[in-house]
Amino acid sequence: MTLADYSFGAFAFLNTARLLGYFPQIVRVHRDSNGAKAVSVxxxxxxxxxxIATVSYAMIVSHDAAMATIFALNTLGCLTIVGLTMWRRAGIRKTGADDGASNERIFGASTEKVPLRAKSQGPQILAEMADWLVVGLLRRSARSHRRRIPSAWTHEH
Structure with a gap:
């Protein structure tokens, strides 16, 4: 194999594997109760x-449908994270309660605290699907690791 073959193999493998890398971020955004403030939209x-630029290049210049598909799926993963983050932030904004701190600076305003309301859970169906997928991947990974363990160790674990 040539260096170009190895380079293409690494490129294809890593960009395909990158599709799995979106799921931990999606789960973190879903579970974040503060509107996913740490996520940079x-x-x-x-x-x-x-x-998207790479999809365009793959379709127009290199006529590579596989490359275009992989990068289109990567675009979908990125936009899913953006959408979930914006959904979480919108849900926090709509249901977030005023803790009364801002009213203390207004002359004559009440300092009584407003009780908290329930926060939005975000897109529950997508979150459950992401949880299901992550758990499934972890189970498959655990099964594949168990197969590699020497037989003398399997009765202990």
Missing amino acids: FTWLLFSAAN
């Missing part, structure tokens, strides 16, 4: 734009 939009 700009960064994920930039990743999406780069993936």
Whole structure:
């Protein structure tokens, strides 16, 4: 094999494996009760734009449907994270309660605290699907690791 073959193999493998890398981020966004403040929407939009540019290149210049498909799926993963993050932030904004701190600075305003309301759970169906997928991948990974364990160890675990 040539260096170009190894390079293409690494490129194909890593960009396909990258599809699995979105699921931990999706699960983290779903479970974050603070509106996913640590997620940079700009960064994920930039990743999406780069993936779209690569899809365009793959279709127009190299006529490579497999490459276009992989990068289209990567775009979908990035935009899913953007959408979930925005959904979480919108849900927090709509249901977030005022803790009364801002009213203390207004002359004559009440300092009574407003009770908290229930926070949005975000897109529950997508979150359950992501949880199901992550758990399934972890189970498959555990099964594949058990097969590699020497038989003398299997009765202990």
